[in-house]
Amino acid sequence: MIPEIGHMALILALCLGVALGVLPLLGTYTGHARLIMSARPLAIGQGLFLTLSFICLTLAFINDDFTVQYVAANSNSALPVQYKISAVWGSHEGSLLLWVLMLGWWTMAVSLFAKSIPPAMLARVLSVMGLIAIGFMLFTLITSNPFWRYLPEGPLQGADLNPLLQDFGLIVHPPTLYMGYVGFSVAFAFAIAALLDGKVDAAWLRWSRPWTIVAWGFLTLGIVLGSWWAYYELGWGGWWFWDPVENASFMPWLIGTALMHSLAVSEKRGLFKNWTILLAILAFSLSLLGTFLVRSGILTSVHAFAADPERGFFVLILLALTVGGSLGLYALRASSVASRVGFVFWSRENFLLINNILLVISTLVVLLGTLYPLLLDAFGGGKVSIGPPYYNKVFVPLMILLMISMGFGLLTKWKSIQVSELLQLLRSPVLIAVAAGLVFPFVYGSQFNWATALAVALLVWLIAASYRDLSRRVRHKGWLRGLRQLNPGYYGMLLAHIGVGVTAVGIAVVSTHEANYDIRMAPGDNLQVEQYEFIFNGTQDIVGPNYTSVQGIVKVNQEGEFYTYLYPEKRTYIARQQVMTEAAIDAALSRDIYVAMGEPLADDAWAMRIHFKPMVRWIWLGGILMSLGAVLAVWDKRYRRRRAQ
């Protein structure tokens, strides 16, 4: 019964979505106030029915209702309950429902929080979001329905969730990532509404800015969680693979970052309005492209489920309609929202423009690497893959330029700055940054390395530039009073920029100073890595709730003294008889030590993977700082006050 309620709820949500996509928009043309006012209740109704539908699917999982095909394929009665719940989005159908649910929630949030927006504008925004929702609800219902049943009788036991996904990572990574992905639909809807309306004014910018920042914050966190999860769960200690599916989430992030900055310029200076609209369209289009790449099964990836051409075709149509339609509208209407103000080279807006150009180039680089193999294959050019060195070679210089320009963005002022004043402001940050870069390798106690030195210099450059800007802002009030009077958005901005530097240092240090060993170890064997000695003390068998496991016992000494024991595992999940590696990690801000088991060899020996990963946590710490920056930014009084009006 419960799955039928969920199914009906989804169908009802679709009906409300159709009404939402058509009626309010129609109202803005015919001028019927009632149609315009219907947007809010329709949006709320759609959101609630989607929630109900999602709850029903979750209940089917908790109750082990294996008559539901999707539950039977992805759950098992022995599965711990937290994984039964996260198994809801553990495969294609449910993850699409989660996608649609997020869209429903964002739509509902806009209708609830955006009280100061004029009804006609709100009607357009919600209608556009409703139109998107129609496409994805149809997709779910027609090609990927999670409520389909085995009738009259289902299997007695489910096939179990892929063991790889039976992890905390599955609980947090997809929902956070989707919140970000789908969150860009708000900025997209605002952009389309502005094009329909034919004007982009200061009020429009104030409305769309916080939504974009929240979505960006979620996306940042989602990507960070994905990277961290891959690091500890896939069992080989990598944190980014330039896998096409990672790229699929990274491209909207890059464009979303550009969009946030462009929105800032448009709001403060009334510039780049056209460009802002285009970025808003592109950010969501890339989210859709990502959905297509992941969900169509055309990619070979961790995230790819069994390929189904019908599904791929459906998403491709949705993608073509959305991207084609919105870009077509942009081509027709963009001139009506153009801004006609000039600006000078030595100004903050110009450095934000440079930042935008660099981010767009970076996106194109990733897009080229991701799509090139697919296009080549589609046109019969053979099967190829693009190796990570491509991305590293092109991306690193672009990011260095970006970070240099970020410091300039912090140091310059809106409108213009005297070159002499800028030079004076520049002197100490540049000197401190260069000094820090040169000194760091000696403090860190390693050989001099250009990559690390440069990354540290860039982090210090960002911190010093932030400090310079901060001191400029408080100079007339004194530090105590000055710091209190600055708004949270400003602190969020500084925090996020420093976060980029922190991530860069983590990447540079771990890439240049990590030590990785894959070796054969028999009980009693030892291996010295940096200051740590790893001694393999054999294995013991343990039994988990739905798996059995061979657990390695690895004693770790630090400079001759006992430090800790690490217990990596080789698990066999009973339902699928699938083998999974659980790495054992001792994490610290300065370094991770990482032990994972390979396969058993002769004479009780094991293939062991032992990694020393200096400062790898900094990569994710930087991402968390960026997300916190986004939280502070939306906390800003400006947005709250206007909402309260």
Added chain:
Amino acid sequence: MAMHPKRKKKLILVLLMLTGVGLIVGLVLYALSQNINLFFPPSDIAQGKAPYEKRIRAGGMVREGSVVRSPDSLLVTFVLTDYAHDVTVSYEGILPDLFREGQGIVAQGKLQPNGVFVADEVLAKHDENYMPPEVNEAINQANEMGEKAGAVYK
């Protein structure tokens, strides 16, 4: 001919931008061309269609009973097959969890002149029911060829 200083400035700016864009495009295309790894099914490799000493990818099924481990190191050799032709792969390191005989895998590495594919990376998929599309296609192709030649490999 003297140029108006403002125009000159603009011209320099445009030239600088064009150089910048040119440099970036050049760098990107160069990096791309250096890092394209072509995929070859075992049949192509066996028939000498794959280049030696160049980083390529090979994919197929791991032949049953072909995995041989070295007793004192992590060296392992196995046979990759599309059920029409075989290629011997050698790899030193830890194999992924879903690497098993009879499974579809993709290996990255270089083909040696002696016909052995030395892999530096072996990718198996994360779901037992999932088959890498390249491998699937390679086997289907080999099948069709075999049927045409009237010699279906079993």
